[in-house]
Amino acid sequence: MKQTAIVRNRLQPRWTGWMFVSVAVLMIFLFYFYPMLQALLLSFKSGTGARIDWTGLDNYKRLASDPVFWTALKNTSLYLIVQVPVMILLAMFISVLLNDSKLRFKGFFRTAIFLPAITSLVAYSVVFKYLFGAEGLVNQALLKLHLIDAPLQWITDPVLAKITIIIAITWRWTGYNMIFYLSALQNIDPSIYEAARIDGASPVRQFFSITTPMLKPIILFTSITSTIGTLQLFDEIMNITKGGPGNATMTISQYIYNLSFKYTPDFGYAATVSYTIVVLIVLLSILQFKAAGDKK
Template sequence: MKVAKPGISIPHRGSRTKLTGWWFVIIAVVMIAAFYFYPMIQALLLSFKTGKGANLHYTGLDNYKRLFSDKTFLTAVKNTFIYLIIQVPIMIILGMFISVLLNDRNLKFKGFFRTAIFLPCVTSLVAYSIIFKYLFGTDGLVNLGLTKLHIIAEPINWITDPFWAKVTIIIAITWRWTGYNMIFYLSSLQNIDNSIYEAARIDGASAFRQFFTITIPLLKPIILFTSITSTIGTLQLFDEIVNITKGGPGQSTMSISQYIYNLSFKYSPDFGYAATVSYSIVIMIIILSFVQFKVAGDK
């Protein structure tokens, strides 16, 4: 047993353990700060500047005031919110419905179906977007199949018509990301004790009532999580727009992220205003996430 000398303190073992733990995470903290937080701060400062190329100077809130009079930005926001309002509920409901079906103990080949539905999430964004572009082309397989089935008399202009172009984008996003949400719902369903459903069946509750009185309440945290992540992903929508419709026809499918890209690299470079548009997405995400938390009623 060590005896401390007068005036000399011996470090406690707990403090040594905490110090060791910090050494394990310090590299990750430094990397995150350098590659995430520092660029975020620099982008925020950049949003208060204006000018072409590298010739930038501070102009206060002028860029943020410009947002409300920028017709292209307002069109991009309208298009993005159309995708958000239509696609996110479809994706969440469809993912939940599929997860309930795949959670059935009596279903055969469950592993195959789970893998098949999740596979779109790991495919290349560019590759699948180009495939969708050809599938929904005027002479694509979709029009060919609908014509053969006598559902349509003439090919639909999926890519060149403003309405059908939005429909194509929504179908593409839903196909890719439904399996992502399904995995979260499925993992949560497998953690629900089956005795709860057995007790409900003994009490005479139908499958429909079990779903709305047991499944949905117990999935509430996952529903909130997937709704927020889906909202964030939709507000940042870029690859599908660029590779399928290029924002057209006109600006009918342009998203906010594509507009940021155009401001930075396609038009005369205006990095200050592009940063301002980027932070408008941040503000939208904060507001919508706050609303979703309030609607869910979770602290």
């Protein structure tokens, strides 16, 4: 009897813990994993409306020869390769500047740089669309500075439209990543920098030999979250360029939207395209963990 009571007392805290998290676990399964499983099954079907039939790997064969998909993938990859490194380096640089104890009005600068991250995606996209319009503020400023002779077509030129998108998402998300770096920098013992200064290390040497290695977990975290966000890029494209001109700025997420709601609805093929984002996120996350040397 005593042994039974001891076992019951040992198991009770474990079951009590599971009772507390059971509702959350159930909600996560219902609203995350179950839809993911259904989307995977849907990717093997095709049809419109309620007439959806099992077609096996037909959607995946179609994906391999779909020129619009490969254009969207190329555009998304370009945003990822160019914008994510620029944004992370810029966020690190700004956070180091704002972490200086001698800097005045640090609170104001931190708030001002972080504010874009809490603005409405639609609102700021529309603002950028007008800023970079043919008669927008950007062109007016460049003309007054005599840097250009005629207004640049930021929205309708294929190359300039991509640059506009990169500028927009960099402006919005740099401050968001800056907060993580600031938090990490404030946890670094100042005595480490003091010892480095005594040894004659320059600020540049301190940054590469002390700051960067100690920010490694945050760099990995922001790289992965930024990669995920860029692969799912939608609002800016939809509101600034609508994927144009001629699909020059279309992303995978916008293509999924078009397949589901703009073209003749084909939810099975849209699910197939959406799972390419899942695969890309998993592969790039693994590569980033490997590159960072993180074994956990």
